[in-house]
Amino acid sequence: MNKIIASPMAPAAVGPYSQAVECSGTLYISGQLPIDGAKGVMAETIEEQTRQSLTNMGYILSEAGYTFNDVVKVTVLLDSIADFAAMNGIYASFFEGQKPARICYEVAKLPMGAKVEIDAIAVK
Numbered sequence: 625m626n627k628i629i630a631s632p633m634a635p636a637a638v639g640p641y642s643q644a645v646e647c648s649g650t651l652y653i654s655g656q657l658p659i660d661g662a663k664g665v666m667a668e669t670i671e672e673q674t675r676q677s678l679t680n681m682g683y684i685l686s687e688a689g690y691t692f693n694d695v696v697k698v699t700v701l702l703d704s705i706a707d708f709a710a711m712n713g714i715y716a717s718f719f720e721g722q723k724p725a726r727i728c729y730e731v732a733k734l735p736m737g738a739k740v741e742i743d744a745i746a747v748k
Contacts, residue, residue, distance in 0.1 A: 631687035634680040635659040651746040656680040670707040674714040677742045694746040698726040701741040705730035
């Protein structure tokens with residue numbers, strides 16, 4: 625049975641989807657935009673946006689009883705691959721133990737003009 629996960633700390637979904645869905649010990653986290661859930665604003669720099677997207681992911685992981693150590697797969701979407709090194713520096717600070725598998729794409733545009741969007745899969 626699927627369980628819908630919603631953290632009040634992370635921004636609400638901006639469309640017809642859930643922040644995350646847990647199924648059989650696996651948590652599927654939707655793409656997290658870099659929106660501050662309390663203020664409803666998006667930071668400017670790629671570093672700030674990456675930190676906010678991953679902070680939002682952390683709120684969802686915590687709500688579901690998971691941690692960043694449970695994350696096994698991450699997808700990073702960037703509006704410019706030129707931001708890869710800056711994103712990677714912030715990203716590394718969130719995954720200090722075992723590193724999950726990851727893929728990173730440059731995309732034409734992201735919702736709300738974001739520079740980055742990050743989703744993940746975590747397993748207990």
